[in-house]
Amino acid sequence: MNLRTLICPYDPELINGLSNREIGVRVDSASLVSRAAEMVRNSGNRLLCVILDSTQPVEAVPWEDAWKGIPILLTAPAAGEFRKLVHKLPLLKTLNLKIYLSATDENIRDARILSSLGVSCVLRIEAGAVDWEALTDLMTYALCARAPHAPIDPFDYIARKYDAREHLKWGGVYLEDAEKYFHLDKEKNVALSAKEALARQFIGRLDEIEKAEPEEIAQRADAWSRNFTGNSPCATCEGFKICMGSFRPEDGKTEGCKAFFSETIETLGELYAQKDRAGKERVWQL
């Protein structure tokens, strides 16, 4: 069985009881970032990243020089006031950092500003109240803007993995992919997402699951295929290849998501065609 990366709470007993695994370690206080990274690195495991769950906006996080060299995923409710954040930018730009924000109207706007200032972001898109037009503008900026800017995910991730001949699963950008990540609690119970771990929706214990993989994992990995059947609006959607029905709103109004994912595929096609043309030109330049 394929050994998943483990997303663990900061718990020395749990992490020291694991060996030779890739681990993302979750902390809820900035004061634990360095300690958690060091603990994983000294435990015989590999550090994927430290996930710092902040209830404060990015601007109010007590950033430290000591975090240089530590891959960090900061989840925060908002960027906060840019006039305050701007003073922290010199340090932020030296860190190996991604800032994870939910796709509210404000965060869609701020992700663009952060990216233009050299700070990478991950926008959490969820079905429901999303401003798909604003998201389309951001996608276009993330993929096409010529001015230097830091990557914005999931767009950068999708662009790197996209293959026009295949469906693309990109839950991994949120550490949610049943084939790649397990989320653990302190007792080694396994959930398939951070949200499910928080709600204590576990599928079993790590040692048992790794001996005999439960059917639920394969079902979860193939859940998208159910969106491609019957009268589902997803079955005829041009954006299905990179959405796979994941963003179908409960009210059934799919105009926004359809337009967004179709335009993303169109943009990716255009970018690939440009690269192809540029490659050919290079070969025949005299």
Ligand code: SF4
């Ligand atoms: S973008 Fe298309 S595939 Fe995705 S939820 Fe909307 S209609 Fe379904």
